[in-house]
Amino acid sequence: MKADVKKKFRQWKNTLKEMGKIDKKILKNGSYSMLYTVILIAAVVVINMIVGEIPEKYTQIDVSSQKLYTISDETAEFLKNLDQDVTIYHIVQSGGEDDVLEKMLTRYEEASKHVTVEKKDPVLYPNFTSQYTDAQVSDNSLIVVHGDKSKVIDYNSLYEMEYDYYTGSGGATGFDGEGQIDSAISYVTSDDLPILYTLQGHGELELNSSLKESLERANYQIETLNLLSEENVPEDTGCLMITAPQTDLSEEEAEKIITYLEQGGKAMIFTDYTSVEMPNLKKVLENYGVTTADGVVMEGDSKQYVMQIPYYLIPNIDSTEITADLIQDNRYILMPAAQAIKTLDSYRDTLTIEPILSTSEKAYIKQDVENMKTFQKEDGDEEGTFQLGVKVEETVDEEHTTQIAYYSSSSILDQTTNQQVSGGNTELVLDTLGWMCENNAPVITVDSKSLMMSYLTIPEYDAGYWAAITCGILPAAFLLVGAVVWFRRRKR
Numbered sequence: 001m002k003a004d005v006k007k008k009f010r011q012w013k014n015t016l017k018e019m020g021k022i023d024k025k026i027l028k029n030g031s032y033s034m035l036y037t038v039i040l041i042a043a044v045v046v047i048n049m050i051v052g053e054i055p056e057k058y059t060q061i062d063v064s065s066q067k068l069y070t071i072s073d074e075t076a077e078f079l080k081n082l083d084q085d086v087t088i089y090h091i092v093q094s095g096g097e098d099d100v101l102e103k104m105l106t107r108y109e110e111a112s113k114h115v116t117v118e119k120k121d122p123v124l125y126p127n128f129t130s131q132y133t134d135a136q137v138s139d140n141s142l143i144v145v146h147g148d149k150s151k152v153i154d155y156n157s158l159y160e161m162e163y164d165y166y167t168g169s170g171g172a173t174g175f176d177g178e179g180q181i182d183s184a185i186s187y188v189t190s191d192d193l194p195i196l197y198t199l200q201g202h203g204e205l206e207l208n209s210s211l212k213e214s215l216e217r218a219n220y221q222i223e224t225l226n227l228l229s230e231e232n233v234p235e236d237t238g239c240l241m242i243t244a245p246q247t248d249l250s251e252e253e254a255e256k257i258i259t260y261l262e263q264g265g266k267a268m269i270f271t272d273y274t275s276v277e278m279p280n281l282k283k284v285l286e287n288y289g290v291t292t293a294d295g296v297v298m299e300g301d302s303k304q305y306v307m308q309i310p311y312y313l314i315p316n317i318d319s320t321e322i323t324a325d326l327i328q329d330n331r332y333i334l335m336p337a338a339q340a341i342k343t344l345d346s347y348r349d350t351l352t353i354e355p356i357l358s359t360s361e362k363a364y365i366k367q368d369v370e371n372m373k374t375f376q377k378e379d380g381d382e383e384g385t386f387q388l389g390v391k392v393e394e395t396v397d398e399e400h401t402t403q404i405a406y407y408s409s410s411s412i413l414d415q416t417t418n419q420q421v422s423g424g425n426t427e428l429v430l431d432t433l434g435w436m437c438e439n440n441a442p443v444i445t446v447d448s449k450s451l452m453m454s455y456l457t458i459p460e461y462d463a464g465y466w467a468a469i470t471c472g473i474l475p476a477a478f479l480l481v482g483a484v485v486w487f488r489r490r491k492r
Contacts, residue, residue, distance in 0.1 A: 069100065069103040069104065069107070070107065071104070071107045071108065071111060071178060072178060072446050074182075074446055075108075075111070075178055075182055075446060076111055078182060078185075078186075079108065079111040079112040079114075079115065080111070080112070082112050082114045082115070082185070082189070083114065084114060084146055084189045085114050085116070085146065086114060086115050086116070086144060086145070086146045086185050086188065086189065087116045087117075087118060087144075087145045087146075088105060088108065088115065088116070088117045088118070088142055088143070088144050088145075088181070089118050089119075089120050089128075089142065089143040089144075089145065090102070090105060090117060090118065090119045090120065090140070090142060091120050091122055091128075091129060091137050091138075091139065091140070091141045091142070091143065092119060092120075092121065092122075092139050092140050093121055093122060093123055093139060094119075094121050096139055096140070097119075097140065098140045098155070100175060100177070101140060101155075101158065101177055104177050104178065104181070105117045105142075105181075108181065115185075122137070122139070129143065129152075132145070132150045132152060133152050135152070137152065137154070138154060138155045138156060139155065140155040140158075141153060141154050141155045142155075142180075142181065142184070144181070144184035144185055144187075144188055145188065146185075146188035146189050147188075149187075149188040149189075150188060151184040151187050151188055153180045153181065153184055157176070157180060158175065158176055158177045158180060159172040159174065159175055159176070160172065160173050160174035160175075160176060174449060175449045176449075178446050178449070179217060179446040180217070182446055183216075183217040183218070183219065186219055187219050190219065193219050193220070193221055194220055194221070194238025194239065194437040195220075195221045195222075195223055195234075195236050195237060195238050196215065196220045196221065196222050196223070196238060196239050196241055196433070196437075197223050197224070197225040197233070197234065197237050197239070197240050197241065198222065198223070198224055198225065198241045198242075198243060199225055199226075199227065199240065199241065199242045199243070199245070200224045200225065200226050201226045201227070201228055201253075202245035202246060202247045202248070202249060203245060203246030203247055204242070204243045204244060204245050204246070205243040205244045205270070205410045205413060206243075207222070207243070207413065208413070208414070208415045209415075210415045210418070210426075211413060211415065211418075211426060211429070214426050214429075214430065215429075215430070215433075218430055218433070218434075220238070220433065220437070225237075225240070227249075227252075227253040227256050227257070228250070228252075228253065230256075231256075232256050232259065232260065233256055233257065233259075233260035233265065237260070237265065237266075238266065238437045239266040239267065239268060239433060239436055239437045240257065240260065240265065240266065240267045240268070241267070241268045241269075241270075242257075242267065242268070242269045242270065242281075243270050243410055243413060244270045244271055244272045244410035245271075245278070245281060246274070246276070247276065247278075248276070248277070248278040248279065248280050248281055249278070249280040249281050249284070250280065251280055253280070254280040254281065254283050254284050257284050258283075258284055258287055261284075261287075261288070261402050261404065262396070262402065263396065263400065264396040264397075264399075264400025264401055264402055265402060266402075266403045266404070266436040266437060267403075267404045267405075268404075268405045268407075268429075268432055268433065268436070269284075269285070269404065269405070269406045269407070270406075270407050270408075270409070270410040270412065270413065271292060271339070271406075271407075271408055271409075271410070272337065272409060272410050272411075273295070273296050273337055273339055273369065273409075275370070285406065286344060288347075288351060288353075288392045288394070288402075288404055289343055289344050289347030289348070289351045289353050289392065290341055290342070290343055290344070290353065290390055290392065290406060291341075291342055291344060292339040292340065292341055292342070292408055293339060293340040293341075293342050293365060293382070293386075294339075294365075294367050295339065295340075295365045295366050295367035295368070295369060296311055296337055296338070296339060296365070296366050296369050297311065297313065297338050297339060297340050297359060297363055297364075297365055297386050297388065298310040298311050298363065298364050298365070298366055298375060298377070298381075299311070299313050299314075299359055299360065299362070299363050300360065300362030300363055300364060300377060300383070301360040301362045301363075303360075304316075304359065304360050306334065306420070309336075309375070310375045311336060311337050311338075311366075311375070312334065312336045313334070313335045313336065313338055313359065313388065314332055314333065314334060314335075315333055315335055315338075315357040315358055315359055315388050315389070316357065316358050316359070316360065317331075317333060317356075317357060318354070318355045318356055318357065318358055320354055320355075320356055320391060321435050322356055322391060322405070322428075322431050322432050322434075322435045323356060323428075323431065325427070325431060326424065326427060326428060326431065331421070331422075331424040331427060332421040332422075332424050333357060333412070333421060333424050333425055333428055334411070334417050334418075334420050334421045334424070334425060335357065335388055335407075335409045335411055335412060336409065336411045336417065337409055337411060338388045338407075338408045338409035338411075339388075339408040339409070340365055340386035340387065340388070340408070341386070341387045341388060341389070341390050341406060341408050342386075342387070343390075348394070350394050350395065351392060351393070351394050352392070352393045352394070353390055353391070353392050354390065354391050355387045355389070355390055356387075356388075356389035356390055356391055356405065356407075356432075357387070357388040357389035357407070358385055358386065358387050358388060358389075359385055359386045359388065360385065361384060361385045362383070363383070363384065363385065363386050364377045364381040364382060364383040364384075365381060365382045365386070366381060367381075367382075388407065388408050388409070389405070389406065389407040389408070390405075390406050391403070391404070391405050391406075391435075392404040392405075392406070403435070403436040404436075405432045405435070405436065412425045412428065412429065413425070413429070
């Protein structure tokens, strides 16, 4: 009996030893598992902190077809060269931010250390905007500030709108935020912006709203000029624009313009075909070695006109300082009803005249436009390569150079015509002004981004469904697999 008790005691003791070994093994394995878990959690936290410091342009991919949330290469280069501090105030109530605009502003802040974006809630700061404008500032508007200079960008101007009067419907068709912001930054960081005077008093073509917006965005101040009431062309003129007068200038007006040009002035001149004689305007042009041939130019090369109309010309773009970007970007110019520009047989040797736009060698001139019976070339029609746009330069002294750009059709300024070549005509106007006007403000030409596209829209039901999978089911599945693996290892 006593031997049995001793035997059972030894068995119980051995069992305790074995259990101790097992407990130590379990404890050891459990400690390793806990350590791995702590390390994993710490790694996830550190990775999240690192990712949080990475700019959104690297962590958020812009999959919109028009790159709504991405700044263009032109803007990136502009911001890279920005060396003055600019603050963009985003006027918006908390929770009412425009998603497209907010992401765009983030890209600006990431692209330059000199750009700072600050939100100002009009509810919390009701008087903030009054220091920059007396007008009512709508939600999501921007105020761009540098020093004492500022520019307000109204939210309504950021989107291009179209309204169908037949259906009564309308909506946003384009986002122009990037172009507007670039223009505002350029404006507030530049001094002495050029003034563009447009001549009036002779039935001149009025600049359309779209072209005016493009010019103002390029930071040109647009003013009108009536030389009948002014003694001369103002001294602060950056450029004089003459847009297809329907009646002739007076002798006094022509002399004032010639005097201005001979002192190193700048002029951009457009004319149209007309049966009205204009000897005084002709005098201004001939003083700089050019004139127009009677009639309208027709194009004999079918590749260089559109709509099956031989006078809807797509001219060749000649290589000049003005046209370098147009050529590089493979842009087109549309120029209906243009006249041939010819150089005089004799002109001052101080003048330099170069073509900007020209026809093919198959072009011809229809002189008697009123009685024209066919667009086809006929006997007697002058044939050859004709210039439709020219640039004229003359050095006055070391500091002054006269510069003139002359185009023989004002259709270049027409909005509908411009749209047919995707803005090529307006770009030509801006590039021409950029050549002749001393504009200290960098001109950034960024097209608005179309909103006429299909978006990836996720309904609330689908959003909830995928949120449940990614935030609930998948993590639970990983936990379950981990628990099974742990349980199986424990039983070994």
